[in-house]
Amino acid sequence: MNQHVTDEALARVLQPVAKANGLPNRHYTDPHWFDLEARKLFFEQWAGIGFAKDVPENGDAKPIDFLGQPLVMIRGRDGTLRVFQNICRHRGMILIEKPGRIRGAIRCPYHSWCYDLDGALKATPHVGGPGHNTHEAVDRDTLGLIEVASHVWRDIVFVNLSGTAAPFEQVNAKALERWKEFDQPLHHAGPGSGFALEVASNWKLAVENYCESYHLPWVHPGLNSYSRLEDHYNIEEPGAFSGQGTTVYRQLQGDAGETFEDAAGLGSKWETAAEYIALYPNVLLGVHRDHSFAILLEPAGQQRTVEHVEIYYHAESALQSDMADLRAKNTALWKVVFEEDIFVVEGMQRGRSALHFDGGRFSPAMDGPTHMFHRWVATQLAS
Amino acid sequence: MAAPSVFDTLDATILAAHGAGDGAELAYAYGAAADAHAARGAIDVACFFYTQAYIFALEAGLPQAERYAAVLRQNGRL
Missing domain, CATH: 3.90.380.10 (Naphthalene 1,2-dioxygenase Alpha Subunit; Chain A, domain 1)
Structure with a gap:
């Protein structure tokens, strides 16, 4: 590799194996590097977050905290496993606290905005005032759950949180x-x-x-x-x-x-x-x-x-x-x-x-x- | 002391269902309250309760969600 690397420690790692040093201590002990690695080594890659077997039936959901990111795996009515940010589009409230079966819709426990298993925003109760459930400023079609790129291989659920990686099959x-x-x-x-x-x-x-x-x-x-x-x-x-x-x-x-x-x-x-x-x-x-x-x-x-x-x-x-x-x-x-x-x-x-x-x-x-x-x-x- | 009204009874039912986290019972009780208010012509209040009923029925995957939704639609609330 001829990549020009200005960080001397990283440059030493990139030497041929016979001359290289391993990653220095900071990558194991310095919180600054932990945060950087979370972004560069996990969020921008295809990282494993869970197992598809944990949501075997349609409607099953399992929340996952991955490096501080609130995620939820949900198996939809069509059998497709999707991964979403586990937050309501209204005030950012955590939606699902524990694994379980969703029988109808995902209801936010705060103001009860409801989402379908595929992430679509289904209901916004009282959003236009008491008993009025629509408002022109709240376009449900644009306020579904935020889906994260995901892929299942060998039962492992991989996600690319940044959405910037090439497709899993390609990588x-x-x-x-x-x-x-x-x-x-x-x-x-x-x-x-x-x-x-x-x-x-x-x-x-x-x-x-x-x-x-x-x-x-x-x-x-x-x-x-x-x-x-x-x-x-x-x-x-x-x-x-x-x-x-x-x-x-x-x-x-x-x-x-x-x-x-x-x-x-x-x-x-x-x-x-x-x-x-x-x-x-x-x-x-x-x-x-x-x-x-x-x-x-x-x-x-x-x-x-x-x-x-x-x-x-x-x-x-x-x-x-x-x-x-x-x-x-x-x-x-x-x-x-x-x-x-x-x-x-x-x-x-x-x-x-x-x-x-x-x-x-x-x-x-x-x-x-x-x-x-x-x-x-x-x-x-x-x- | 006056006998408890239908609304007092429903209030108690709703509170108990909230306490128990019983979504199906909540949908039923809110729906009953909505129907009672609608029967006396209090549409705004009824639509508040129909909304509550609709949401809990939707969450629980109950078929009556569609009835509540239909009433709300008829009244321009959904």
């Missing part, structure tokens, strides 16, 4: 292409197939750790016992995503040797392969022949992140009651893995208070995916 074309074989229905088994981990860490450290396999033998010795470091490869797609893959994925088995059914029509590569990518900025994904998972990183503060983990199965047969024990075992297995990472991301966060830390250096052989993420961050911030 993430290479990820969609890479995993097109997995572009088939996902089946979620309910609360037992998800969990959340709260970590005292900046969200970027979770991405950095997820991207690379370098730490596996040290932090996840259980995984390394059958999936060795040398069985892994780096995945690097500049400006879009990075991560790691393994060539020796082995299916989980139950006590009777049962396994989850595979996704339909997969190529032979996936008999033993699994891949894990960080889709910038905040969605961590994993695919295997028989199940997938998604980790949505909620940046709850500069030094606090909630990791929302959801596991999906590729075949509906995995949801059968006789597979409950195996599903529970699978959830427990991943929970152990992700919990093993907590001390790392929290330790790196505390390390970011060290006055003389320069952002660190990368192993050119092992840290390419992590450096690629730092490059993406630096590029967005320098633009």
Whole structure:
């Protein structure tokens, strides 16, 4: 990249991996940079905010606070999931406080302006005086809920709050292409197939750790016992995503040797392969022949992140009651893995208070995916 | 002491429904109050109550929302 960057620290990040430094401490501890990153790395990108499974039926709504932005996901009468700013166009009142089913219209609790599920403003009671429900100055056709650009991929709800990003399919074309074989229905088994981990860490450290396999033998010795470091490869797609893959994925088995059914029509590569990518900025994904998972990183503060983990199965047969024990075992297995990472991301966060830390250096052989993420961050911030 | 009027009864019903957050009951009670006011020719007051009834019926997805809307439209209020 030949981009001219005047910020010296960012310029060092943009060096080739062998010479680069990581992002400096300010990106993990300075509120000014947190605010800037909220705008440049989240609002101007396609960021994950939730899961479509959380609004399964028409009329379901779920409010979400995302980096201070009040949003609400609503599944309309036509089955389309839309995301709106969760505010009334009248006085900016929050409309929906908790998840639930909307049976008729969304009524603002303040002056009762009412909206349809597609955002259209349906009623403005007493707006022209008591018992008069229209006023020439209040044009309902122009005062619907403010919709935010959204897209659902692999059940994750992505939004581009600024409305300035290219379409999701264009921005993430290479990820969609890479995993097109997995572009088939996902089946979620309910609360037992998800969990959340709260970590005292900046969200970027979770991405950095997820991207690379370098730490596996040290932090996840259980995984390394059958999936060795040398069985892994780096995945690097500049400006879009990075991560790691393994060539020796082995299916989980139950006590009777049962396994989850595979996704339909997969190529032979996936008999033993699994891949894990960080889709910038905040969605961590994993695919295997028989199940997938998604980790949505909620940046709850500069030094606090909630990791929302959801596991999906590729075949509906995995949801059968006789597979409950195996599903529970699978959830427990991943929970152990992700919990093993907590001390790392929290330790790196505390390390970011060290006055003389320069952002660190990368192993050119092992840290390419992590450096690629730092490059993406630096590029967005320098633009 | 005079016996409670229909409006006193409806006031109590409306307050109780507000307290319970019962939208369907609110739509019904406001609608009944509106009809009672309309019956005595108090159209302005009736339209206030029809508006209340309409909004709660709309929120709850009740079919009578259309009846209340129709009355409001007939009176140039919607």
